[in-house]
Amino acid sequence: MTDRLDRWADPPLLVLASLAGGPKHGYAITHDVAETMGVRLSAGTLYAVISRLEARGLIEPLEADDRRRPYQITAAGAEALAQQAERMSSVIALFRQRLSTRPGLAQS
Amino acid sequence: MSSDSDRLRLARLALGLYPAAWRDRYGDEVLALMAQSGGGTRAAGSLAWHAVPAWICPPRHLYADRGARMRASLSTVVLAWSILAGFGLAFALLKQLAVPAGVVVMFAGGGKTRFVRIAPYPGILAWTDRASEVALVVSVLAIAAGALPLWLVMLRRARREHRHRDVTRLLMPVLPPAGYLIAVVTETGLIHRHFGIGPEVFLVYVLAGFAAALLGATGLGLALRSMKPRGPAVRFAGRVALLAVASGLVAAIASSTAVVSLYLAARSPLEPVTYSRYLLPVSEYRQLLTHEPYRSTGMLIACLVLITAAAAVAVVSATRGATAATAQPN
Numbered sequence: 139m140t141d142r143l144d145r146w147a148d149p150p151l152l153v154l155a156s157l158a159g160g161p162k163h164g165y166a167i168t169h170d171v172a173e174t175m176g177v178r179l180s181a182g183t184l185y186a187v188i189s190r191l192e193a194r195g196l197i198e199p200l201e202a203d204d205r206r207r208p209y210q211i212t213a214a215g216a217e218a219l220a221q222q223a224e225r226m227s228s229v230i231a232l233f234r235q236r237l238s239t240r241p242g243l244a245q246s
Numbered sequence: 247m248s249s250d251s252d253r254l255r256l257a258r259l260a261l262g263l264y265p266a267a268w269r270d271r272y273g274d275e276v277l278a279l280m281a282q283s284g285g286g287t288r289a290a291g292s293l294a295w296h297a298v299p300a301w302i303c304p305p306r307h308l309y310a311d312r313g314a315r316m317r318a319s320l321s322t323v324v325l326a327w328s329i330l331a332g333f334g335l336a337f338a339l340l341k342q343l344a345v346p347a348g349v350v351v352m353f354a355g356g357g358k359t360r361f362v363r364i365a366p367y368p369g370i371l372a373w374t375d376r377a378s379e380v381a382l383v384v385s386v387l388a389i390a391a392g393a394l395p396l397w398l399v400m401l402r403r404a405r406r407e408h409r410h411r412d413v414t415r416l417l418m419p420v421l422p423p424a425g426y427l428i429a430v431v432t433e434t435g436l437i438h439r440h441f442g443i444g445p446e447v448f449l450v451y452v453l454a455g456f457a458a459a460l461l462g463a464t465g466l467g468l469a470l471r472s473m474k475p476r477g478p479a480v481r482f483a484g485r486v487a488l489l490a491v492a493s494g495l496v497a498a499i500a501s502s503t504a505v506v507s508l509y510l511a512a513r514s515p516l517e518p519v520t521y522s523r524y525l526l527p528v529s530e531y532r533q534l535l536t537h538e539p540y541r542s543t544g545m546l547i548a549c550l551v552l553i554t555a556a557a558a559v560a561v562v563s564a565t566r567g568a569t570a571a572t573a574q575p576n
Contacts, residue, residue, distance in 0.1 A: 164275055180285065180293070182294070184279070206279075
């Protein structure tokens with residue numbers, strides 16, 4: 139089951155995290171997510187996520203540049219991402235605390 | 247043809263599976279991304295797969311006003327309902343054309359004359375048959391009653407405004423299905439029931455039926471998209487569509503139960519059938535249309551998956567349409 143340990147990489151979260159760094163269009167998002175988070179998003183996954191996030195008001199489209207339309211994170215999106223980051227930080231702190239009690243594992 | 251244009255062709259095909267509103271909003275962006283990232287068959291497959299949630303849970307912002315949401319819901323419901331009704335009718339036709347249980351059939355060939363008595367059907371068919379037929383009739387009546395006022399309003403307007411293309415689209419839900427039903431009724435009347443028909447002829451019946459139903463649903467969907475009707479007829483159709491889908495769901499569940507039980511019966515070991523002094527080998531017995539269509543596992547799974555997907559799309563879309571119709575002011 140080790141191959142399922144990457145489930146933290148929820149595509150909506152990755153797209154929000156990417157857009158938190160500034161507005162991007164589809165290709166720039168996939169490139170950024172692959173470079174910085176090591177996850178490849180297909181066009182189908184990306185635009186399924188974009189349409190959901192846009193419907194929930196977490197991202198918004200900007201003026202289209204030719205056929206490519208950039209998106210930016212909204213205030214609600216930034217807040218949702220911050221809440222999720224807080225939750226993940228608590229979980230990661232718990233992971234580290236528990237791992238530190240195991241003999242033979244280096245502490246960070 | 248270059249590989250780039252192949253890739254984009256695949257992407258366009260996959261995009262064709264999405265709802266029109268989704269395609270209009272994101273289609274160009276997706277194609278630009280596919281062109282830039284060089285996505286191949288796998289990317290197109292992923293794009294096609296994500297069309298399913300786009301139908302089941304269409305993003306609300308793509309249907310800003312309730313009228314647009316109701317029209318989109320109606321188009322989807324009619325399309326998914328046509329698929330469900332197509333399966334229901336195919337099953338009813340199969341039962342109609344199959345050799346009835348208990349009948350003695352005579353085979354002549356190879357210098358011998360042989361007889362076989364058709365084994366009884368599984369007992370569960372007694373109630374699934376009745377349930378599926380009643381539910382299917384209710385569903386057809388509901389869809390006809392719900393669509394008729396809207397169809398008349400649109401047809402009158404299309405004729406008044408000389409929208410010839412829309413008149414043609416509006417005739418599509420009527421003419422191809424009516425032509426198909428007349429052809430089937432005429433043809434089955436000419437066939438001697440006790441000898442059934444071959445699987446190839448049956449396949450032609452089924453494919454022609456689906457083609458007629460899908461033509462009808464597409465015509466209505468295109469007319470709704472083009473004419474953008476509003477008012478009480480749209481709201482009425484939206485509410486009645488929920489009843490049509492609910493009864494269609496009952497018909498689908500009953501028919502699926504019947505098909506699965508026939509599948510299990512057809513695959514269970516059969517005793518050779520004797521009549522008079524002749525013995526018919528089991529392999530020949532199974533060539534009859536009575537059990538043959540139910541023996542394929544792949545076909546059964548494919549049908550059940552299609553029925554489940556069509557039912558899910560129809561239920562979700564009809565619920566959304568009915569909700570929008572109820573909430574519509576005035």
